[in-house]
Amino acid sequence: xxxxxxxxxxxxxxxxxxxxxxxxxxxxxxxxxxxxxxxxxxxxxxxxxxxxxxxxxxxxxxxxxxxxxxxxxxxxxxxxxxxxxxxxxxxxxxxxxxxxxxxxxxxxxxxxx
Amino acid sequence: xxxxxxxxxxxxxxxxxxxxxxxxxxxxxxxxxxxxxxxxxxxxxxxxxxxxxxxxxxxxxxxxxxxxxxxxxxxxxxxxxxxxxxxxxxxxxxxxxxxxxxxxxxxxxx
Numbered sequence: 001x002x003x004x005x006x007x008x009x010x011x012x013x014x015x016x017x018x019x020x021x022x023x024x025x026x027x028x029x030x031x032x033x034x035x036x037x038x039x040x041x042x043x044x045x046x047x048x049x050x051x052x053x054x055x056x057x058x059x060x061x062x063x064x065x066x067x068x069x070x071x072x073x074x075x076x077x078x079x080x081x082x083x084x085x086x087x088x089x090x091x092x093x094x095x096x097x098x099x100x101x102x103x104x105x106x107x108x109x110x111x112x113x
Numbered sequence: 114x115x116x117x118x119x120x121x122x123x124x125x126x127x128x129x130x131x132x133x134x135x136x137x138x139x140x141x142x143x144x145x146x147x148x149x150x151x152x153x154x155x156x157x158x159x160x161x162x163x164x165x166x167x168x169x170x171x172x173x174x175x176x177x178x179x180x181x182x183x184x185x186x187x188x189x190x191x192x193x194x195x196x197x198x199x200x201x202x203x204x205x206x207x208x209x210x211x212x213x214x215x216x217x218x219x220x221x222x223x
Contacts, residue, residue: 042214044213045212100162104149
């Protein structure tokens with residue numbers, strides 16, 4: 001299975017602080033996604049990214065969130081001013097052209113205190 | 114309105130038995146479906162994808178899709194304790210966005 005890596009594995013931050021979560025997809029992947037999973041709840045879609053722009057985003061993905069792929073390698077999710085309710089596992093996923101299958105990274109556990 | 118529904122379980126089966134996991138969905142236009150396995154504290158791992166009505170087999174796993182009845186199922190033959198996990202059903206929506214169900218927790222008893 002293609003490997004997607006994420007850093008850090010665990011991030012603890014104070015409410016109101018900015019965090020950046022990083023993902024390194026497989027080189028031949030063209031579609032990139034962020035999902036989150038609050039403890040005990042289902043996996044929820046945040047945003048999809050293709051050809052260096054957002055292709056779709058959910059209601060969760062408000063102005064506090066942003067994504068970019070600045071160097072053609074790392075795919076980042078930034079939360080500008082974290083809230084307690086942002087505490088969750090954040091998963092990056094990637095997929096290739098012509099295939100809807102998505103491969104998930106190991107996730108970053110974000111804890112906002 | 115829930116879009117992908119799964120029984121949360123737990124579903125308990127003895128080792129060596131067949132585990133049957135079910136999923137229903139509400140959007141008749143859905144074309145692509147996926148089963149993921151998620152161990153506690155870990156990320157979802159793709160097991161099977163299915164796009165056409167009927168069965169698709171891969172090793173001990175068989176996915177079944179019935180678009181008329183709007184359900185997808187996953188059969189695990191010869192269940193092993195290592196199969197104990199939460200199984201997530203997902204469908205495609207929009208630009209390859211996944212809609213997940215809440216997952217069914219499977220316990221395989223040794």
